[in-house]
Amino acid sequence: MTAGRPLIFKSVKEVEDKIEEYFNYCDNRLVQGYDNKTNEQFAYISPEPYTMSGLAYYLGIDRKTLYNYSKDEEFFPTIKKARDKVEMDIERRMNDRNAFTPGLIFNAKNNFGWVDKTETDLKVSELKGLVGLETTNEKES
Secondary structure, eight states: OOSSSOOSOSSHHHHHHHHHHHHHHHHTOEEEEEETTTTEEEEEEOOOOOOHHHHHHHHTSOHHHHHHHHTSTTTHHHHHHHHHHHHHHHHHHHTOTTTOOHHHHHHHHHHHOOOOOOOOOOOHHHHHHHHTOOOHHHHHO
16 A cells, blocks of 8 residues: 555455455344333344445445555455445345335445446447438548
């Protein structure tokens, strides 16, 4: 990494282990509750969605620092793999009508470069037929 603060994580293995802990936490998040009718406590597993902010928080850093780690060639593959897993989770939830929210689209656009546009490439020769134009070569013939 560039000059500045010392690295929080000294090795790729340390980051990998902490990232794996985050995903395991999300997959196995335990939610506790209390049933007022029976006066009993209960708990159930309720997976938490993967997020880049959540990952950064779990690592004890902010999103900018996580981004900076991804620019280091030593840490790049590890951070990219984690980002890909978060993006895959977001895409899966966008296709699940029970989990979909407009915030998922915002997240995909702002964190992963997704766009809402269609691009069409037309050659000049294709355009001339559409608008009735002649090309320079046809005028000279």
